[in-house]
Amino acid sequence: MKSRKNYLPYAIMLTPGLVWLFFISILPMFGIVMAFQDYNPGLGIFGSDWVGMDVFKYMLTLSDSKQIFINTVVIALGKIAGNLFIPLVFAILLNEMRLMGLKKSIQTIVYLPYFVSWIILAGILQDLLGYTGPVNMIIKTLGGDPQMFLGKSEWFRQIIVISDVWKNFGYNAIIYLAALTGINPALYEAAAIDGAGRFQRMWHITLPGIAVTVVLILVLSMGSILNAGFDQVYNLYNPLVYSTGDIIDTWVYRTGLLSLQFSLATAVGLLKSAVGFILITIGYGIAYKYANYRIF
C-alpha cells in the first residue's frame, strides 16, 4: 500500500471498532485461565486452585468431545460452502437481469429474512416442518408418511445448513453485487465485439473479475469454521438430534451455564479458539499464495 498523509480520518473510523474489539474480545480473554483452575466463583479467578491440565485430560475422556467437534465442523463447512456458492450464483444471475425494477424488488425480498432473528425464524421453521405443518401436508397429499423433520438426527444438519443459507443468501449476494459493479463495462463491450456470447462473457470476464472477492469471503469465513451458529441450533435442537446437532457452543452453554461446570466449559471453548486460530492462519496463507490477497 502507498503511504498516506491523511491518517486522521482513517484512525477515527477505526477507533470505535478497536474499542469494541478490546472490550468484547480482548478483555474477556483473561477468563481462559479458568480452564486451568478448579474455578470457584466465590474465590474468583485470582483465588481459585490451579489444577494444570486436569480439565483438558478429563475433556478428552468424554465421548461428547469428539462428537461435538465433528458436528460443528460438518455444519460449519456446509454453511461456508452454501453461503459462498448460492449467493454467488444468485448475484451473477441477478446481474444479468435487464429489468431494473424487477431486479431491485427481487433483491429486496430475498434480503428480508436476514433481518429476522433466529428465535422467530426457529418458530416459523418448527411450524413449517411440524407434524401438521405445510411440508407434511404436501407429503401426505402425495401419498407419503408425515416426517418428524426436527426430530430426526439424519435430517438435522441439512435443515440447519439449508435454513441458514436461505436466511443469509440475500445479504451475502450484496457483496458480490458490489464487486460486480466494479468490473469495467468496456471489457464486456470489447468481448461482445469479439463475438463472445453471454455465457462466455460470464465465464471469462465476470468470474475472474470477482475471484478476489470470492477468495476474500472464503478466507474470512475460515475463521468461523468452528462457529456453527449457536442461536440457530439452540432454538431448533432437542435431545433426539444431539448426535448430529449438538455443537461446541450449545454444549459449552449447557455445561457452563446450566450445569455450572465453568472450568470444563472454558477448556472446550479455549480448544475451539485454538483450532479456529490455526485454521484462519492456514486460510490466510493459502489466500496469499493463490490469490495474492493480504490483509496485513
Next chain:
Amino acid sequence: MKKSRIPILLLMSAALLFAACSKSGDGGSKGAAESKQANMPEGPLGKYPEPVTLQIGMEVNSTESFGPGNTFDDNIYTRFVKENINIDVTSAWQAQSGKDYEQKVNLSIASNDLPDAMRVNETAFRAMAKSKMLEDLLPSYNVYASSNMKTAFDKTGGLAMDNVSYDGSMLAFPNIPVPDDSYSLVWIRKDWLDALGLDVPKTPEELKAVARAFVENDMSGTGDTIGMAGPQNGGKLYANFMESTNNTWGFDAIFSSKDAYPGFWVEDKSGNTVYGSILPETKTALAFLAGMYAEGLIDPQIGIRKDSSQLMVSGQTGIIGSVWWMGYWPLPDAWANNPEANWQSYMLQDDKGIVNNHMGTVSTQYVVVRKGYEHPETVVLLNDYLLKYESTFDKEQATIGNYPVRVPIAPFDEIKVTNDAMLQVLRGDKTPEDFDKPEYKPYKLLLDDVQKVASVKKAPFDDLDMKYWDRAADPNSHNRLYSLLVGTHPFNSGENEINRVYSKTYSMTKGMETKWANLKKMEDEVFLKIITGAVDIDAFDQFVADWKKQGGDDITREVIDLTN
C-alpha cells in the same frame, strides 16, 4: 482490482460502527443498604424502625395480568411489606420464569455478582454453598422465625434444616412443600370416557386402550386427536433425584406402574443401591411407551413440541401425565375454551394392584442471601408474614408468585386436613366456625377454604365431575379447590394402596459434579430415541454399558458410600 474493494471496506466499517453503538452499558449498580446496628425488628413478625432495602433477583411471568396500579416492581405485595415490615424491595434484575431465570441466576453466580437475595434451585444452591458465597441464616432464623414457622420445620423431623446446613450454618431458607407435589398422576377427560362408555383405566394397558379409543373416535373433533400428551422441548420424561417433584407432562405414572424408577437411586431386587434408569424394569417401560408411540397413541412431537400444556388447553388430547395443581394452571385456560371439559385425575396400578409412586425430597427451592448483606433476617421475616397473611391477599391484583422471595412453607398434611375439613363442612357435619381454632392456625388457608367451598361445590359432594361445580360463582376459589379436591383425590382419599419409593440420595456426589451432565445427556437422548422409534429397544443395553463405563459405576460407589 483495488476499486472493487472499497465498497466492501465501507460495509465492514459500517458494521463495526453499528456493533459499537449497540453495546449495552449495564453497570449493575448495587444499592447497598445503609443501616445502623439499632435498626432491627423487635422479634418474629416485627417491623424495622427505619426502612431497609432488599435487592432481589426477580422471577417474573411476562404473561401476568395485573390489576390496575400493580407492576412487577410495585404491587400489593411490595406495598404490603413496605407498610408492615418497612422493607423496600427492588429488583437487581428481572427474568422470565423458567429457563431464562435459571440462566440469569447461573450468570450471577459465575460472575460472583449476586443480588441481596434470590430464589434458586438445588444445583445453583449447592454450587453457591460450596463456593462460600452465602450468608449464614441460622442466627436470623433462631431470633425471627415465628412458632408456626418453626413447627413446619420441625414437622419434617429436622430434614429441612439438615438439608441446608453446612458446618452448622444455615445457608438457605428452603421451601417445605406439601408431599402432594410428589404424586405422579394421569389426568383424563372423563367426559370422553363417558361418551365412549369406557371405564376409568387402572393399569397402563387399560390406559393404552383408552388412548386408542380416543384417537380412533377422534374425540377432539380436530381430525388429529392425540391420545396421550408427553414432555415438551426441554421437559422431562420423568422426575429425577435432582428435580424430584412437580414433573408436568411426563410419563412418571407409566414408569412407576411398571415398577421402574428411572432418574432415582433405588434398590434392585438383591438389595443393592443402583441407578433406576439402568434396571431392566426401565427397559420394559420404555418398550411399552415405544409401542404406544408406534401405534400413534402418544404425541408424535414429544420432546420437540414448544408447549405441551396447549394440548390440554385446546382440547386436542384427552390424557396427560402431571401433578395435582392443574386447577391453578393450565385448566382455567382449558375451561375458558370449553367449560364442560371434565378433567379428572387418576393413578396407575402395577400388575399386583398396587400404586407405586416415587417421592420427592424435603426441599426443592431455596432462598439464598449473598455473603455480607446486612439484613439476612429479611428473608425470614418476609416468609413469616406470608405464612400468616397469605389468605388475606387479593390475588386478582397480582398472583402470589410476585411476593418477594416467596418459598411455600406448609405442614406436610396441610392438603389432607384441609380437604377433610371441607368435606365435613359440605356435608353439614361441621360449620366453618368450628375451624377457627388455634390448632388449625398452621394450616394457613384452611379457614378461608372452608368458608368458600360451599359457594363453588354443588351436591352430590363426593362426585367431583365438572358439572357438579359452580365455576362461575368464584373462579379464583374454584381454581384452588378443584386442585385440592380433584387433584389430590387419588392419593388423599385412601382409595389407592400406595407404595412410596424414595431415592437413596437427592443431591449430587463429588463425582457427579463433573460427570453427571454427560451421563444425563446420554440418558435423555437414548430414552427419547427409543420411545420415538429412532433406535431399537436394544439400544438400551448399549446405553447401560456406556453409562457404567463413562463414570456411572464410580458414581454408584459414591452413592453407596454416602448412604451407608
